[in-house]
Amino acid sequence: MLQNSKLLTNYEGLDTPFLLIDKQKLLTNLDRLRHRIEGLGADLRPHFKTMRALEAAPYLLPNKTSPITVSTIKEAEALASEGYDNIVYAVGISANKLPRVLNLIEKGADLTVLLDSTEQAHLLNQFSADNQCAISALIEIDCDGHRGGIAPDDSKLLEIAQLLHHGAAHFKGVLTHAGESYHCFDQTSLRTAAENEVKAALNAAERLRSAEIPCEIVSIGSTPTAHNYQNLDGITEVRAGVYGFFDLVMTGVGVCSVNDIAASVVTTVIGHNQEKGWLIIDAGWMALSSDRGTANQPTDCGYGLLTDSNGELLDNLQVTNVNQEHGIIEAVNDASINFNDIPIGSRLHIMPNHACATASMHKQYHVFDTQYNTYEVWMRIQGW
Amino acid sequence: MLQNSKLLTNYEGLDTPFLLIDKQKLLTNLDRLRHRIEGLGADLRPHFKTMRALEAAPYLLPNKTSPITVSTIKEAEALASEGYDNIVYAVGISANKLPRVLNLIEKGADLTVLLDSTEQAHLLNQFSADNQCAISALIEIDCDGHRGGIAPDDSKLLEIAQLLHHGAAHFKGVLTHAGESYHCFDQTSLRTAAENEVKAALNAAERLRSAEIPCEIVSIGSTPTAHNYQNLDGITEVRAGVYGFFDLVMTGVGVCSVNDIAASVVTTVIGHNQEKGWLIIDAGWMALSSDRGTANQPTDCGYGLLTDSNGELLDNLQVTNVNQEHGIIEAVNDASINFNDIPIGSRLHIMPNHACATASMHKQYHVFDTQYNTYEVWMRIQGW
Numbered sequence: 001m002l003q004n005s006k007l008l009t010n011y012e013g014l015d016t017p018f019l020l021i022d023k024q025k026l027l028t029n030l031d032r033l034r035h036r037i038e039g040l041g042a043d044l045r046p047h048f049k050t051m052r053a054l055e056a057a058p059y060l061l062p063n064k065t066s067p068i069t070v071s072t073i074k075e076a077e078a079l080a081s082e083g084y085d086n087i088v089y090a091v092g093i094s095a096n097k098l099p100r101v102l103n104l105i106e107k108g109a110d111l112t113v114l115l116d117s118t119e120q121a122h123l124l125n126q127f128s129a130d131n132q133c134a135i136s137a138l139i140e141i142d143c144d145g146h147r148g149g150i151a152p153d154d155s156k157l158l159e160i161a162q163l164l165h166h167g168a169a170h171f172k173g174v175l176t177h178a179g180e181s182y183h184c185f186d187q188t189s190l191r192t193a194a195e196n197e198v199k200a201a202l203n204a205a206e207r208l209r210s211a212e213i214p215c216e217i218v219s220i221g222s223t224p225t226a227h228n229y230q231n232l233d234g235i236t237e238v239r240a241g242v243y244g245f246f247d248l249v250m251t252g253v254g255v256c257s258v259n260d261i262a263a264s265v266v267t268t269v270i271g272h273n274q275e276k277g278w279l280i281i282d283a284g285w286m287a288l289s290s291d292r293g294t295a296n297q298p299t300d301c302g303y304g305l306l307t308d309s310n311g312e313l314l315d316n317l318q319v320t321n322v323n324q325e326h327g328i329i330e331a332v333n334d335a336s337i338n339f340n341d342i343p344i345g346s347r348l349h350i351m352p353n354h355a356c357a358t359a360s361m362h363k364q365y366h367v368f369d370t371q372y373n374t375y376e377v378w379m380r381i382q383g384w
Numbered sequence: 385m386l387q388n389s390k391l392l393t394n395y396e397g398l399d400t401p402f403l404l405i406d407k408q409k410l411l412t413n414l415d416r417l418r419h420r421i422e423g424l425g426a427d428l429r430p431h432f433k434t435m436r437a438l439e440a441a442p443y444l445l446p447n448k449t450s451p452i453t454v455s456t457i458k459e460a461e462a463l464a465s466e467g468y469d470n471i472v473y474a475v476g477i478s479a480n481k482l483p484r485v486l487n488l489i490e491k492g493a494d495l496t497v498l499l500d501s502t503e504q505a506h507l508l509n510q511f512s513a514d515n516q517c518a519i520s521a522l523i524e525i526d527c528d529g530h531r532g533g534i535a536p537d538d539s540k541l542l543e544i545a546q547l548l549h550h551g552a553a554h555f556k557g558v559l560t561h562a563g564e565s566y567h568c569f570d571q572t573s574l575r576t577a578a579e580n581e582v583k584a585a586l587n588a589a590e591r592l593r594s595a596e597i598p599c600e601i602v603s604i605g606s607t608p609t610a611h612n613y614q615n616l617d618g619i620t621e622v623r624a625g626v627y628g629f630f631d632l633v634m635t636g637v638g639v640c641s642v643n644d645i646a647a648s649v650v651t652t653v654i655g656h657n658q659e660k661g662w663l664i665i666d667a668g669w670m671a672l673s674s675d676r677g678t679a680n681q682p683t684d685c686g687y688g689l690l691t692d693s694n695g696e697l698l699d700n701l702q703v704t705n706v707n708q709e710h711g712i713i714e715a716v717n718d719a720s721i722n723f724n725d726i727p728i729g730s731r732l733h734i735m736p737n738h739a740c741a742t743a744s745m746h747k748q749y750h751v752f753d754t755q756y757n758t759y760e761v762w763m764r765i766q767g768w
Contacts (some may be wrong), residue, residue, distance in 0.1 A: 011571075013483060015480055015484070015768060016478070016480065016768075017768060018768070028607070049708055049709070071670075071709040072709060073399070091666060091709045091710060092654035092655050092664060092710075093654070094400070094652045094653075094654050094666060094728075094729060095729055096399055096400065096652065097399060100399070104456070111609075112516050116655055117655060117656065117728060118455060119727070120654075120728065123729075138589075147664070147707060147710055147712070148655045148657070148664045148710065161515075171737045184486070216574075241438075244430070259425075259572075267477045268480065269478075270476035270477070270478050270504075271474070271500055271501060272501065273531045273532070276529070280476065280531070282475060282476070285675070285741060286744060287768075289668070289673075289674060290673060290674040290675045291674045292674070307396055309465040323531060323563075324433055324455055324740055324741075325433070325456060326475060326476075326532065327473045329533070343476060343503070344478075344501060344503045345479055345502065345503075345507075347602050356708055357669060357674060359447055360670060360745070361744070363766050363767050364767075371449075376638060377558045382462070382670075383746075383747050384399060384400075384401060384402070
C-alpha cells in the first residue's frame with residue numbers, strides 16, 4: 001500500500017495501535033454517495049458524528065454553507081467556529097442544551113433542533129420568546145419503530161407542528177431515520193426500507209401542508225437506505241454518516257465491499273500461542289471498541305477482519321476476543337494460522353465492525369493518501 | 385445525594401451526558417482492597433488503566449514510589465512526569481515501544497516490561513546491550529488459558545528466564561492474571577480461581593529459583609480474585625484495576641454491591657414513547673460504551689441499571705438499547721414505567737456494565753465529594 005518511502009517512514013514511525021485512514025478510499029466513498037443523492041435531486045446533509053474532525057469537513061461538504069448533521073452540540077460549536085453554519089442537531093433537544101444552541105444562533109449559525117413531544121415544543125416556544133430568537137425545529141418521524149419520533153399519521157404531529165408554527169419558535173419540517181435498514185441483508189429488503197422511509201417522510205409533510213403548515217425541510221437518511229433510493233421526489237435532503245469510512249456492518253448489509261473500507265486499526269503482533277492457535281496483538285477494545293455489530297448478521301466478523309500491511313485480506317482470520325489492550329486473532333472456517341508467516345512484531349490492519357464506534361476510541365486519525373503521497377493527522381472533536 | 389447547594393449548582397450546570405464519580409465511594413473501595421492485600425502481607429500495585437487520571441494517583445498510591453501497573457506507555461509517561469516511578473507495563477512488549485521505555489528509564493523511572501517468548505527476550509537483550517541499559521522484564525504466566533503467557537510448567541519458562549538472566553536485560557520475576565475469574569459467580573469458584581492464580585505464580589517462581597534464577601517479583605491479580613485471596617505467602621504483589629469504580633460486572637461476580645459503584649453516567653430524558661414503554665435518553669454508546677459484560681452473567685443488566693439523581697435504585701429499569709447518542713430505557717421483569725414520575729427533562733444516573741470501558745469514553749470525570757462538599761474535574765490521559 002505504502003510504496004512511497006516518505007509515507008512508509010511516517011507509517012513505521014507511528015506506535016501501534018493507531019487508526020489509519022486511506023484517504024483515496026474515503027474520497028471515493030464520499031463522492032459516490034454525493035453523486036447518487038444529488039443525481040436524484042436532493043441535497044446531501046452528511047452526518048458529522050462518524051468523523052468529527054474539522055480536517056474532514058472540506059471533503060464532506062462542497063462549501064461552508066452546505067448542510068451538515070451533528071449528534072452533539074460540541075460538533076456544532078466546532079463546525080460553526082470554522083464557518084460551517086448550516087447545521088441540524090439530530091438528537092432530541094433538552095432544556096439544558098438550549099443556552100448553547102442560542103449562543104450559536106446569535107453568532108450567526110443556522111442551527112436547527114429536533115423534537116417529538118408537545119413538552120419540548122412548549123419548552124422551545126418559551127425559550128425562543130424569552131430570548132427573542134425564533135429557534136428552528138424539525139419534528140422527528142418514526143418510520144419503522146427503531147428509536148424516537150412519532151408516527152406520520154399520529155395526531156400529535158399536527159399538534160406539535162401547530163404549537164411551533166404559531167409559537168415563538170420556528171417550525172421547519174420533518175426528519176426520519178430508517179433504523180430498521182441496518183437489519184436488511186438483501187437488495188429487496190433494502191429497497192423496501194428505503195421506499196418506506198421516503199413514504200413516511202412524504203406522508204408526514206403532506207399532512208402538515210394539508211393543515212396549511214409549511215414544511216420546508218423533508219429530511220431522511222441512513223447509510224443503508226441512502227445507497228438504495230430510487231426516487232427522491234419531494235425529499236429535500238438525505239443524511240448519512242458511516243458512508244465515508246464504511247465498515248464490516250455495511251459490508252454485511254451489502255452497500256460496500258471489504259475493499260471500500262477506508263478506516264482500519266494498525267496493530268502489532270506481540271505474542272504467539274501456537275498450542276491454542278492464537279496471535280496476540282496490542283489492539284483491544286480501547287482501539288477497536290466493544291462493538292459487535294456483525295454478531296447478528298449472516299457473517300459474524302468477530303471484532304474485525306484482518307489485512308496485512310499491504311492491504312491484502314488475510315482469509316479466514318478474525319479478531320475473536322479482546323481485552324482492554326490485547327486482542328486475540330484466530331483462524332476460522334477450519335483454517336489454521338501459519339505462524340511463520342506472521343512473526344512477532346508483524347503489523348496487521350483490522351477492519352472495524354462499526355467505524356463510528358472504532359473512530360470514537362481515537363483522539364486522532366492518521367490519514368495516508370497514496371495517490372498524492374501525503375500524510376496528515378486529523379484531530380477528533382471529543383465530548384459533548 | 386447532593387444536599388449541598390454549591391455542589392447542586394455544579395451538578396446542574398453540567399450538560400448531559402457526563403461521567404460522575406462519587407468520591408467517597410471511590411475512596412472506600414480503594415481503602416477496602418488496600419487493607420485486605422496489605423493485611424495479607426503483599427503490596428498492592430493498582431492498575432491505572434481504569435482511571436487513567438493523574439488526579440486519581442494520590443488516592444490510588446500512598447506515595448510516589450508505590451507500585452503501579454499500566455496498560456500503555458502513555459500512562460507510564462504521564463505518571464513518570466509527576467514522579468510516580470515504580471511502574472509495570474503489563475502488556476507484552478514490542479520493538480517499536482522500546483525507545484519510549486528507554487527514554488523513561490533514562491529519566492529515572494523504574495519501569496518493568498512484560499514478555500512471554502524467546503523472540504521478545506532476544507529483542508530485549510539486544511536493545512539493552514545496544515543502549516547500555518538493562519531493561520527489567522517479567523515473564524507472563526498463563527494460569528487459566530485466558531490470554532497471553534506460558535504455563536508455569538512449560539520448559540520455555542526457564543529458557544526465557546535464562547536468556548534474560550544471562551543477557552543484557554534484567555530478569556525480575558513473573559506475573560499472572562486470573563482472566564477466568566470474571567466468569568465466576570459464587571464464593572467457592574472465586575476462591576478456587578484465587579488459589580489457582582496464587583499456585584501458578586508460586587509454581588513458576590519455585591521452578592526459577594530451583595534453577596538458580598532469582599525471582600524478585602511474584603505478581604498476581606484481578607479484581608475478582610483480589611477480593612478472595614486467603615493466603616499470599618510467597619506473593620510479592622497484587623494487581624487490580626476496576627476495584628476503585630466497581631461496576632455491574634463486578635456486582636454480578638459478587639465482589640461488590642450495586643451501592644458500591646462509584647462511577648455513573650448522568651443523562652437526561654429527552655423523549656417518552658408510552659406506546660412502546662420507552663424512555664429515550666441522551667446517553668448512547670458514546671457515553672456508556674458498547675460493553676455488554678453482564679450479557680453472559682446470571683443477571684443481564686442490558687447497557688446499565690438506573691438510579692434517580694438521589695442515587696435511589698429504580699427497580700426494574702434498564703437501558704435496553706443504545707445508538708451513538710441515544711439510549712432506550714425499558715422496564716423489565718413484567719414491570720412498567722410510570723411516565724409521570726420521570727418527565728421529559730429528568731436526570732437519571734446509569735451504572736455501567738464495565739467501568740473501564742465506560743470511563744474510556746470520557747475525556748474528563750466530574751468528581752463529587754458529598755462529605756467534604758468538593759467538586760473536581762479529573763482529566764483522563766488518552767491514547768497510547
